[in-house]
Amino acid sequence: MNEIDLVRELLAQPRATEQTTAAALARVQRDIARGGRPRRPRARRLRLGGLGLAAVGAAAAATVAVPVVMSGAGTPGRHGSSPPPPEARTVLLAAAWQAERQHDTMGAYWHGTDVSRIYYRLHAPTGDYTVAWERRFEGWTPSSPTGRSCSRQQDLGTRPAGAADAAAWRRAGSPSELAIPVGHDGPGDFRSMTLKVAASPPRTTCQKLPADGTIFSLGENVTMKDLRALPADPDRLKRLLVKRFGKAGRDTEPLTRVRTGDSWMFSVARDILLGMPVTPQVRAAAFRMVADLPSVRTIGSVRDAEGRRGTAVAIDERTSGGLLEHRLIIDQASGRALAYEKLVLKPAGDNAGRAPGSLINSVASLTSGWTDTAPR
Incomplete structure (x- = not known):
């Protein structure tokens, strides 16, 4: 189960809305980034009536059962392997929810x-x-x-x-100008452009x-x-x-x-x-x-x-x-x-x-x- 599934389970609804998923996911990921270990969920079901989005996010972040990490962060999960990242749809809907709340006043x-x-x-x-x-x-x-x-x-x-490329460039004499191939007009007839290092x-x-x-x-x-x-x-x-x-x-x-x-x-x-x-x-x-x-x-x-x-x-x-x-x-x-x-x-x-x-x-x-x- 990934963090999105955990958030949805904790929110006690089969398909969380964009708003609640985005708020809960952001709070979970902040907790992970700070190195925190979310606590196990309590036995009772969360009561969501009257809670704002911030409270929902806080409740979800405080009750995730296992530590979760983003793929590629280099941090192992509980059993030594990283769980999969959140699904693309969830990532994009969370970004949409944040984007439409940005301030926008036209200037010159x-x-x-x-x-x-x-x-x-x-x-x-x-x-x-x-x-x-x-x-x-x-x-x-x-x-x-x-x-x-x-x-x-x-x-x-x-x-x-990169570092290996820099070493190879130095072995090639550290040229200050580079001939870049950009295509060819025919067999063996290559076109190139010259780019400067500076x-x-x-x-x-x-x-x-x-x-x-x-x-x-x-x-x-x-x-x-x-x-x-x-x-x-x-x-x-x-x-x-x-x-x-x-x-x-x-x-x-x-x-x-x-x-x-x-x-x-x-x-x-x-x-x-x-x-x-x-x-x-x-x-x-x-x-x-x-x-x-x-x-x-x-x-x-x-x-x-x-x-x-x-x-x-x-x-x-x-x-x-x-x-x-x-x-x-x-x-x-x-x-x-x-x-x-x-x-x-x-x-x-x-x-x-x-x-x-x-x-x-x-x-x-x-x-x-x-x-x-x-x-x-």
Whole structure:
């Protein structure tokens, strides 16, 4: 029995609501993170009448029968093995419940900062190694259709992905410039680009919005008004997204060419969750939309590329490059999506040289929210 089942049993109802499950789960996980050992349940049944959510969470956390831990935390359970992480649906519904309670007052700009990484496997006579090309992007999107949008971009450099990669890079002579293969024009005719190990200075640019006021692409170009008017019901939101992407060309499809498939819908929801200026209610609907995907699964507790702890849910996709895993890392306490990661589980094709389970690319969202301060 996992912690969700325990919480539901203690709440004496066959299927706990989003609110009670989220509150109880958060309290249980806080107790575990602090190293506490929840007490055994009392013999009498809990009386829930008149209790608020905080009291329900406290009662559940105080009466869990056995210690439970998140998968991946490295802490053994009572019998030396970690119990499975909570089911993906529970994780996502808990995040939705937290997300829709976030404060949301529009300002002059929607401000967001993220760091993207692309991982390349390089060949050298002294040994192969993996490098990560890191870029930082900061954007200011005006709430007014007559405003100016600004962006600040910086190439943070290309560096070995891990300690073993750093040792292999040094054996290769610690090159300051790296030739990155990006494709081929024919047999034996490879194209490459050159990336520097050192970072470049940031560059800030500003420009007026297009005449139609469009700011993002969501199957079709959309305005701030369009985004703020998205439906907060997950079923209506899904139908609208399918309709919009149905009008778009194939080049705009995020993942698979099979529209409305689980991996496709996962990618669309990911884009909404990671940085679009939608309302908290729409963000919650996107979480619920992902929760309804049959093939979504839980990874458990992980750290993203920035070292932040979160709970990961994932979906798999079969491609010419092998079996891929698309992972969304969530901070359940705030209902915020921290990062997206793409890994290769079974390498093939262009990914044949990668190790199973290695990263292909990632995007970490550092900040997102409204501000009245324009960039200098």
